């Protein structure tokens with residue numbers, strides 16, 4: 001399996017690597033800084049550069065068969081052959097926006113749970129700094145959206161540190177925060193379990209890339225509140241420009 005560098009350090013923008021396999025879906029590297037789409041976060045785009053060539057990577061996904069990270073090459077581009085030494089470089093501005101958005105969503109889920117006891121039922125983000133999150137709430141209103149927005153921004157502005165850690169499975173299964181956020185749904189073979197802890201706001205098992213501190217998120221607007229069913233209410237958020 002390739003070494004997944006962004007799981008440990010989301011701020012790496014490039015790395016040297018060797019092409020180990022060429023699959024129908026995409027290229028496999030021995031190590032990579034590219035994030036493979038998952039957990040609501042889009043896959044990275046960027047470039048592979050080698051002596052005498054370069055190609056665009058238009059998406060990064062995980063193999064359904066073995067979980068390997070696959071770099072999807074622009075259909076019109078020529079891919080490097082196995083054994084080629086490459087530099088793998090992500091589109092950093094796009095990725096950093098995903099990191100800010102992802103941390104904003106986790107903070108939002110923590111704020112809504114702490115304030116109203118509502119659990120998250122789903123969520124997703126796109127590449128332009130907007131995202132949605134669904135909550136197990138009986139009702140939702142614009143006033144509620146404004147209240148959440150106010151509390152969320154107040155907490156984000158406090159410059160709260162965001163920690164990445166790897167917990168032994170048994171330990172993760174004993175943590176009330178992680179139980180609440182359904183750590184039990186993680187496949188049996190995953191051990192240790194990666195945990196994102198926004199100190200005092202939200203803690204959950206997660207594979208995504210996040211900023212180091214909530215101040216890097218900036219301000220968030222709740223742009224829409226809507227009902228998506230009896231106990232399923234949706235909030236749409238948008239990150240303000242920094």
Ligand SMILES: [Zn+2]
Pocket residue numbers: 039102106206207208
């Ligand atoms: Zn997440």
